[in-house]
Amino acid sequence: MNIIVCTKAVPGFIKNPYVPDTQDRVNYDAGSIVINESDDYALEAGVKLAKKTGGKATVITAGSLSSQKVLQTGLGKDADRAIRVDTDAYDPARISKALAEAIKGQEFDLVVTGVESSDSMAAQVGVSIAEHLGLPFAYAVLEMEAGEADNTVRITKELGFGKKQIEEIELPAVVCFQTGTEPPSFVPVRKMMMAQRKPLKTLSIGDLKMEDYAASVKILEIFTPTDLSVAEMIDGTPAEQAAVVMQKIKEVI
Amino acid sequence: MNGNILVLCEHKNAELDNITLELMGKGRAMADVWGTRLAVLVIGSDIEPVVDTLKTSGVDVVLAAQDPALKDYSAELYTTVTAKAVTEFKPTLVLMGYTYLGMEVGPAVAVRLGGTMVTNCTDLNAVDDKLIVTRNMFGGTLQARMELAGAPPYLVSVEKGLLPRPELPSKDAAVESIAIDLAGENLHSKIVDILSAISGKIDITKAKVLVSIGRGVGGPEKIQPFRDLAAALGGEISCSRPVADMGWLPVAHQVGISASTVTPDIYIACGISGASQHVTAMRDSGTIIAINKDPKAPIFRVADYGIVGDVLEVIPAMIAEAAKQ
Ligand SMILES: Cc1cc2nc3c(=O)[nH]c(=O)nc-3n(C[C@H](O)[C@H](O)[C@H](O)COP(=O)(O)OP(=O)(O)OC[C@H]3O[C@@H](n4cnc5c(N)ncnc54)[C@H](O)[C@@H]3O)c2cc1C
Numbered sequence: 106m107n108i109i110v111c112t113k114a115v116p117g118f119i120k121n122p123y124v125p126d127t128q129d130r131v132n133y134d135a136g137s138i139v140i141n142e143s144d145d146y147a148l149e150a151g152v153k154l155a156k157k158t159g160g161k162a163t164v165i166t167a168g169s170l171s172s173q174k175v176l177q178t179g180l181g182k183d184a185d186r187a188i189r190v191d192t193d194a195y196d197p198a199r200i201s202k203a204l205a206e207a208i209k210g211q212e213f214d215l216v217v218t219g220v221e222s223s224d225s226m227a228a229q230v231g232v233s234i235a236e237h238l239g240l241p242f243a244y245a246v247l248e249m250e251a252g253e254a255d256n257t258v259r260i261t262k263e264l265g266f267g268k269k270q271i272e273e274i275e276l277p278a279v280v281c282f283q284t285g286t287e288p289p290s291f292v293p294v295r296k297m298m299m300a301q302r303k304p305l306k307t308l309s310i311g312d313l314k315m316e317d318y319a320a321s322v323k324i325l326e327i328f329t330p331t332d333l334s335v336a337e338m339i340d341g342t343p344a345e346q347a348a349v350v351m352q353k354i355k356e357v358i
Numbered sequence: 359m360n361g362n363i364l365v366l367c368e369h370k371n372a373e374l375d376n377i378t379l380e381l382m383g384k385g386r387a388m389a390d391v392w393g394t395r396l397a398v399l400v401i402g403s404d405i406e407p408v409v410d411t412l413k414t415s416g417v418d419v420v421l422a423a424q425d426p427a428l429k430d431y432s433a434e435l436y437t438t439v440t441a442k443a444v445t446e447f448k449p450t451l452v453l454m455g456y457t458y459l460g461m462e463v464g465p466a467v468a469v470r471l472g473g474t475m476v477t478n479c480t481d482l483n484a485v486d487d488k489l490i491v492t493r494n495m496f497g498g499t500l501q502a503r504m505e506l507a508g509a510p511p512y513l514v515s516v517e518k519g520l521l522p523r524p525e526l527p528s529k530d531a532a533v534e535s536i537a538i539d540l541a542g543e544n545l546h547s548k549i550v551d552i553l554s555a556i557s558g559k560i561d562i563t564k565a566k567v568l569v570s571i572g573r574g575v576g577g578p579e580k581i582q583p584f585r586d587l588a589a590a591l592g593g594e595i596s597c598s599r600p601v602a603d604m605g606w607l608p609v610a611h612q613v614g615i616s617a618s619t620v621t622p623d624i625y626i627a628c629g630i631s632g633a634s635q636h637v638t639a640m641r642d643s644g645t646i647i648a649i650n651k652d653p654k655a656p657i658f659r660v661a662d663y664g665i666v667g668d669v670l671e672v673i674p675a676m677i678a679e680a681a682k683q
């Protein structure tokens with residue numbers, strides 16, 4: 106199975122966020138750049154299944170130059186190829202269109218993504234890619250393997266509140282991977298350095314020749330949700346805080 | 359802006375999920391201002407009781423998609439049915455929960471119909487001629503107000519538990535069936551099995567007090583004080599998803615949309631950021647206490663009492679205090 110894994114570079118934490126005049130993104134200073142959590146699980150599972158079935162794994166990301174780091178992580182985890190779509194857009198609608206267009210140009214049987222990115226928090230790009238490509242999809246997947254029937258993938262997905270479903274899906278398909286109990290591996294420094302020397306393919310938005318690439322939203326303002334908080338905050342030393350909060354607890358039980 | 363509004367219904371054992379009641383309240387208010395119709399789409403195999411309830415629940419139209427093939431949830435079939443309903447009823451606005459259903463079916467329908475979707479919203483309103491949403495970003499530490507700029511239909515998914523659930527004046531709703539030839543559908547996926555429910559030695563849904571730990575606790579070796587506090591308060595220990603994923607606690611302890619919903623008298627969230635998938639399942643607890651070192655953590659938004667601080671310092675202090683009392 107040839108497998109394409111969508112991985113997003115996300116900030117570990119952010120400082121000084123603001124909306125630029127273009128109103129199509131939030132700019133910020135990133136504390137660090139990391140691979141999005143569920144994408145790390147997607148990457149691990151995607152590369153493993155590609156190798157097991159004698160296929161190739163490709164990692165793809167849509168992002169600015171600094172997002173290359175997640176592609177190197179992918180190569181460090183033995184992906185065969187890496188592609189970056191050069192854009193710094195936020196818009197999940199645009200990102201999914203661009204990724205779908207880039208994926209169309211590749212040979213693949215399966216596309217694997219994460220469930221939700223920690224910065225956009227949209228849970229939208231994976232399924233949108235599937236629909237742009239006209240492919241069947243599964244969301245919140247915990248496990249996958251080659252299906253019993255030819256040319257299928259067998260997945261276990263969450264339906265919520267402990268319920269799970271096992272499905273066999275015809276290939277090509279898109280699978281959105283969830284975090285799970287098998288921790289993703291750590292790439293040793295030596296392998297990471299080797300990965301940094303491997304070639305990366307870059308596609309510009311222009312290369313993708315999309316007819317319609319309009320923004321789906323206009324960002325008006327950003328604010329901190331706790332501005333809306335009604336919680337009574339308890340100040341003081343830990344001992345003082347503990348005394349107050351234990352008193353509050355005593356009043357209830 | 360005007361046009362009809364459609365709510366995607368979630369129901370279980372003939373009962374409406376709260377998210378549906380919340381969206382119906384919002385949809386009713388907007389449709390009244392616009393002078394348009396509000397519909398609810400119900401999908402399933404035995405949906406008569408739900409349709410009956412909805413007939414007098416303040417909506418104008420109930421769209422019923424009933425078929426034995428819709429007994430078990432299938433992303434593929436539910437997407438086809440929802441897209442058909444949207445094509446027939448022609449809503450400007452489609453409302454759904456930021457739930458498993460909304461996350462999977464929503465984006466698919468939006469792309470299929472060339473509409474515009476914004477997910478994970480905490481509120482939405484029509485302002486002048488524009489649809490404005492507020493949504494979560496950056497782990498919930500920020501929220502953004504956005505205007506929908508693309509083409510209709512507009513699809514908006516909303517976090518559960520935030521919108522009010524007003525008592526709507528009863529209306530005599532028309533019931534229209536969404537007819538689909540599911541036998542003729544060329545399916546690309548097949549359900550092999552459905553696995554049910556979490557089993558474990560403990561049942562956190564019965565606990566009166568929950569001391570709940572998140573990734574911020576730092577590691578499995580740091581859990582004992584949290585157990586001690588739970589014991590001192592006659593409660594149990596529970597956790598967020600990463601804690602169960604990493605195996606620090608069994609999944610039977612997990613709170614959230616993929617595990618259990620809890621409503622203890624006291625919920626103490628320790629080093630839990632407050633992601634919607636967690637908060638949805640504990641928001642109806644009696645008294646919520648949040649301890650987090652980040653003053654911007656969204657968990658403080660649902661808390662009654664908040665402590666900005668290091669849980670590894672605050673919890674031992676609470677145990678010491680409990681011993682004193
Ligand atoms: C489909 C789907 C289903 C999901 N289901 C669930 C679910 O059922 N349950 C669930 O919980 N999540 C679920 N999630 C995941 C959810 O989105 C979050 O990723 C998760 O809840 C985060 O867990 P956390 O708060 O423990 O970790 P984090 O988000 O990493 O937060 C850790 C927090 O600890 C704080 N902290 C760090 N150190 C300290 C310290 N020393 N003292 C005090 N505070 C500290 C930090 O400031 C931070 O706020 C689901 C996601 C998806 C997409």
Ligand SMILES: Nc1ncnc2c1ncn2[C@@H]1O[C@H](COP(=O)(O)O)[C@@H](O)[C@H]1O
Binds near residue numbers: 141165166229
């Ligand atoms: N810019 C991106 N580059 C690569 N993959 C992405 C990008 N944005 C989103 N994805 C994928 O889509 C999933 C869902 O992201 P989102 O819809 O932003 O919450 C992520 O887990 C990634 O796998």
